[in-house]
Amino acid sequence: MKFVVSKKRFISALRSVLPAVGTRSTLPVLSGVRITASNDGITIEGTDLEAFVREAIREEITVEQHGGIVTPAKALAKAAASMTTDEITVESIDMDGHARVVLRSGARTITLDCLPVEDFPSALDEKTLDELASVEAPTLANAFARAVLCASKDEARPPLMSVALFLKEGSSIIQLVATDSYRMGIQDVPMSEAAATNRTMLVPARVVKELAKRLRKCRGSVSIRVPDRERASAVVFSFGSTFWSTRLIEGEFPNWQQIVPGETGAAVEFEVDEMASVLKAVKAVGNGNGTPIRLSLGQTTTLSLAEGDQSVVSETLATAAFTPDGVGEGEVEVAFNPSFFADALKFIGDERARLWVRDGLKPALIGPPDRRYVLMPVRLS
Numbered sequence: 480m481k482f483v484v485s486k487k488r489f490i491s492a493l494r495s496v497l498p499a500v501g502t503r504s505t506l507p508v509l510s511g512v513r514i515t516a517s518n519d520g521i522t523i524e525g526t527d528l529e530a531f532v533r534e535a536i537r538e539e540i541t542v543e544q545h546g547g548i549v550t551p552a553k554a555l556a557k558a559a560a561s562m563t564t565d566e567i568t569v570e571s572i573d574m575d576g577h578a579r580v581v582l583r584s585g586a587r588t589i590t591l592d593c594l595p596v597e598d599f600p601s602a603l604d605e606k607t608l609d610e611l612a613s614v615e616a617p618t619l620a621n622a623f624a625r626a627v628l629c630a631s632k633d634e635a636r637p638p639l640m641s642v643a644l645f646l647k648e649g650s651s652i653i654q655l656v657a658t659d660s661y662r663m664g665i666q667d668v669p670m671s672e673a674a675a676t677n678r679t680m681l682v683p684a685r686v687v688k689e690l691a692k693r694l695r696k697c698r699g700s701v702s703i704r705v706p707d708r709e710r711a712s713a714v715v716f717s718f719g720s721t722f723w724s725t726r727l728i729e730g731e732f733p734n735w736q737q738i739v740p741g742e743t744g745a746a747v748e749f750e751v752d753e754m755a756s757v758l759k760a761v762k763a764v765g766n767g768n769g770t771p772i773r774l775s776l777g778q779t780t781t782l783s784l785a786e787g788d789q790s791v792v793s794e795t796l797a798t799a800a801f802t803p804d805g806v807g808e809g810e811v812e813v814a815f816n817p818s819f820f821a822d823a824l825k826f827i828g829d830e831r832a833r834l835w836v837r838d839g840l841k842p843a844l845i846g847p848p849d850r851r852y853v854l855m856p857v858r859l860s
Contacts, residue, residue: 480516480546481570485539486562486584489569492523492534493556495721498689500552501527508549508598514569514580515547524602525552530686531602533722546571549594550580558582558589603724608704608715611646611678612653613671616701616718620694621828622655622668623687625850628822630684631659638730641681644703644714646674656735657684658853662819663735664826667849671700678705680714681728690716690723697721739853740844744837745811747776749799751832755824757782757794762817764792771857772817776801776836777810784817813839814857823852 493512501509504527513524520537548571559567562584570581571593578593623642631639645654651673655666694701701718705711715724761772761784775781780801783793803811813836824832827846835844839859845852 480514480548481544481568482516482521482540482542483566483568484521484536484541486559486565486567488536488539489567490556490559492536492720493552493559495534495693496523496525496532497552497556498525499527499530499532499723500525504528506598508594509600510551510553511549511594511599512552512555513547513549513596513599516542516545518542518545524599526600526602528600529683530689530723530725531600532724533602535720535722537720544570547596548578548580549596549599550591551594554591555580555582558591561587561589563587602722603706603713603715605715605722607706609707610702610704611676612674612703614653614668614701614703615671616694616697616699618668619701620691620697622666623691623694625826625828626655626657626664626666627684627688627691628826629657629659629662629664629852630687633659637728638681638732640684641728641732642684642687643732643735644678644680644682646676646678648675648677649673656732658733658735661816661855662822663738663853665735665739665851665853678711679732680705680711681730681732682714683725683728686723686725693721693723694718738842739851740835740837740842742833742835742844744804744835745776746802746804746833746835747774747780747799748802748831748833749780749796751824751827751829753796753798754782754832755821757796758817758821758824760794761792762821769816769818771814771859772820773812773814773859774834774836775810775812811836811838812859813843814859815843815854816857819854823854826850826852 515522520540522533522535524533564585568583572579580591582589626642643656651670653668657664697718704715713726773783780796780799781793823845839856842853
């Protein structure tokens with residue numbers, strides 16, 4: 480195998496693959512990337528057996544000899560970054576009966592060990608995949624970045640460590656849902672065509688987080704495919720020159736529809752930037768122990784925090800508009816975890832948002848119809 484490739488493009492492709500490279504596996508080959516050279520260019524692949532990523536380079540490359548190698552991923556990335564010219568020559572050689580890969584740039588040469596190519600896992604066969612949906616990449620990137628805020632990190636509850644994708648036959652909307660039992664994010668993401676089947680897929684949150692980063696750089700569409708239309712155990716996201724596949728998390732996702740409150744109760748409409756600014760100032764007074772922030776809704780909307788008797792801060796939102804909506808004309812007070820409330824503002828992301836509160840104990844609802852954030856209040860002492 481031998482090829483000459485743009486340093487910038489090679490490093491970019493390696494960085495796209497690195498998130499899937501195994502770091503704790505007992506299988507040494509999973510710490511490497513597989514590079515395959517052909518008439519079409521090269522592909523770089525990495526996997527930890529749960530996620531599999533392939534990045535193709537078709538331009539800014541000249542393949543002089545076909546072949547394939549597996550070499551340690553991090554060492555290769557560091558070697559490529561240290562090259563001194565805009566082009567890198569990569570060549571596999573046999574040295575003392577052992578496979579090696581050599582990188583050359585200007586006067587610099589770096590030689591790395593290779594791992595057994597035959598031990599590297601195979602990817603899903605693209606010819607056997609069925610397409611479920613096609614979504615605009617920027618739209619999915621934003622939706623994934625928001626949804627992952629709500630996913631759980633509790634390894635004892637695997638289904639909550641996912642972002643659930645719900646497809647409904649005949650609907651041109653994918654619903655993305657994530658929850659950690661304290662808050663929940665629900666988003667409607669438009670597809671290019673209506674779904675042909677009902678499907679629920681629990682995509683690992685860590686994969687969703689990485690996909691959100693990669694999709695921000697893509698301006699086309701994302702193809703969502705599965706190896707079995709009826710009962711898939713994996714899902715594939717293809718966009719640009721990138722192929723991502725991941726195992727789906729097994730288990731039942733909570734019946735989230737029963738949890739989401741309606742747009743009822745007292746409501747306050749506010750500027751998101753103003754609320755975020757006030758929240759930042761209020762949180763700065765806290766000592767980092769998660770002291771709840773309080774929202775007092777009435778003739779004015781005030782955000783406050785108290786740390787015992789020593790530090791108290793409050794600020795009234797100038798642009799907020801309160802609607803009692805049948806809960807009485809008196810003031811309504813509710814408390815939230817400050818970090819979860821900050822995530823709510825990131826999740827909504829609009830210029831203005833609306834918060835519905837029924838009382839200080841029932842779930843509150845924030846956001847427009849196509850992007851809703853449900854947050855459990857904190858009991859006031």
